[in-house]
Amino acid sequence: MNGVVTQRHMGPFLPEITAHSNKQRRSTQYSRMKQKKGSLQTGSLSDSQILSKTEIALFRSSRKQNICVEMLQEGYHRSFSELFGLLSSDQDRRIAAEPGSAVRLQTPLDEQWDKLETMRLHLCQAEQAERIGSWSVVCEQRLVLGQYFSAPEDLWLSFHFYHSCVDRKQGGCSRPATEARACMAELYLQQGELEQARQQAEQCIKQAEDGGWIDSAGRPLRLLARQALWRIYSRLADASLDAKDYNEALKLLHKGYSTAAESEDKQIEGEASYRLGLTYQNAGHHDTAKQFFNTCIQIYGTLQDEDKLGRSYMDMAKSLESEGNIDETVQCLNKLADISRNNGLQNNLVDAYLYLGNIYYTMGQYERACEYFLQGYEVACDLEDVALLQKAQVLVASARAHSLIRKYSADVVSATPTAVRRLLAWKETRGRQEISTDSTDNTAAVWY
Template sequence: MRRETTILSLVQVDRQVKMNAAVKRQHSSAFLPEITTHSNKWRKGTQHRWKRDSLQTGLVLDKSAQILSKEETARFRNTVKQNVCVEMLQEGCHRSFSELFSLLRSDQDRRAAAEPGSALSLQTPLEEQQDKLETIKLHLCQAEQAERTGAWSLVCEQRLFLGVHFSAPEDQLLSLHFLHSCADREQGRCSRPATEARACMAELYLKQENLEQARQQAEMCLKQAEDSGWLDSAGQPLRLRACQLLGRIHSQLADASLAASNYQKALTLLHEGYSMAAESQDKQVEGEAAYRLGLAYQCTGDHDTAKKFFNTCMQIFGTLQDADGLGKAYKAMAKSLESQGNIDGTVHCLEELADISRRNGLQYNLVDACLCLGNIFCTMHQYRRACESFLQGYDVACHIGDVALLQKAQVLLASARAHSMITKYSADVKAATPVALKRLMAWKETERHRELSADYTDHTASVWY
């Protein structure tokens, strides 16, 4: 009986639940739409795209998860030096490897021998400079491959490129190595690139003040380029470039002989330099060489020959409109004229120097010209003109703000004014005329009642000039 009652209760409960569910569906139908087949398609499309994206992501993950090869791993683990050397050996460039290894060893030895704190010791080691090592590897390997085929000009081209590429001051030894390996090799040493390499070495040795080596390389460059018509990498004839270099080198070689008063040797060197400069077709270099020759003859006391070269120098610099060069030529000419006693010519040259300097804003040259003119007028006892010149120099020195030059101008101006006053005072004493005596009495009264000052000095000077 109890079991039947329980079953009946369960049936009633189930019926009630179904009825409630039906009622709920009726009430909710007005608010929630039914799920259509289109919604099912959307759900399936979304699932499909998710599966496709997951598949693609999985492919990317698989690719990124690939294990690096032994060679790729080694590139990350090894140093720059090791990687470059291994690549050279893998390409079969064993000679290039040996050359690079020798350069690295030389760099290490130089750094080890350098004093702590020196410029060399503070530089980054060559083996740690990836760009340089990669550049050396590339062009050395190309040169070695060209050498195997007998293309000697191409070999020299690659080595010349390296010699010119390393132009920084700290890379001079590296540059010289590649330039020498280009110019001094058995095959190809008479080619155009090897000839240009000699010009580059001459310039580099000239910077290092190794004048004998510079002259040797420049002369060999001139000999190889004499009848070739070759142009350098910048399009300049190699023969003219060698002539320009020899002109500069001979001028600097002559300096040591002039310092030792060996004028004959100095003149020989300067004449050779002037001849090379004239052949170079570079008027600036030719003008400088003529100026140097004039100074050398001036030192020997041969002022007539010196003036000839100074005139040549003036013509060249005047054509070039080089105010600085023209000014120093006029100053040198004035010195020779003064030594010969030609004061009028000296004054004319110094006045030209002052005008050129004033027009071109060469303030220091202008002060120099004014002070030189003042000294000339003092020797001529023309103290009024001397004071005018010294005063112009003083004003320009004030504008420049050069204390040493200002003090020099002050001393010269004060000395000229003092000489002017003494000369006028002595003349009045000797004359003893009423007018002269009146001036002397006025000066005496002024001296008694005024203290010496800058303003008073100016007032007194104005009385006597």
């Protein structure tokens, strides 16, 4: 007889509670109620179709109430308390918000059934895992919720679930919690809370290195955290640069550069090097700036990023010119022009031509300067950029005027018969000829 009793009780005493069975049961209940409602309207309700108290409650109560009641009935009291607290927080936020504000215009959380159902599902799964001490699963469920609430109006919920994941004593150093820290660092960075972002990124790097964790997409978390930390240091340096505090800015950018170099992302490393070069240039340390611009040129040349490669050559030329290395400056700008011309980077090509023209203009070589200004003007015409076109026109006119004045003054000073004839010829024709910016054939053509 004992054997018979044992055999009868081999299966579980109560059915296992799963998200799938819960959803299937609720779907069945709602469909049954719809059928019974139709039977009531037609007067054909049979004894087997009589509504139970539970089904009547599901039909008459709001979905929020049904979800909360279900959580209590299934024994998930902590999940119910947390969900109820979040609904109260949402109500308080809406009351405190200004009339007409974005918070007031949002649909109340208790009316968004899909979000309530998602929270119910993962909170209950987290509580179930907590009962058996599976802390990594607890954090995984909360990480999923933090990532689910990614819309701007739901960031407060995202922060709540991320914090409930990383601030736990048990599981706070697990893989999901480490990934949650990386996500929080990005969110704090977006919100401009840079110190909070830095703390989360640094802690994420430490935990990721100790555990060798990867994120849900298979990317090493230590690298993702380093990429975020570089952006954080860069933003922190912006405030120092605005205040012209170059020493503090350089200190932060050097930390960012070290972090970027360890991120195994050459684009970020190139950007970090460029920012350091630019900051040293603005601080007047051109020799050090050139070292970082050279690093940029090597990185972007390897990556075949012609736009950023041209930008690096342009800034390298500025440092070379500041040191008086005109020949090297011209070489640098000619490289920029070649790269821009070969890759169709018309804006960079205009900049290169105008910069070269300015160098020759400064040296008093006005005819050579005019050649480069004219090339820049022609490219600006193709771009149909009015502001750039006007700038090029002014530079062409200025270079030509200086060239003419020099020749005119030389003829006046020499006063030779040939010079006097040129002066007289110019005087007789200057009022009858039109000035053309598209050709060197103008009122001063007698001197060319």
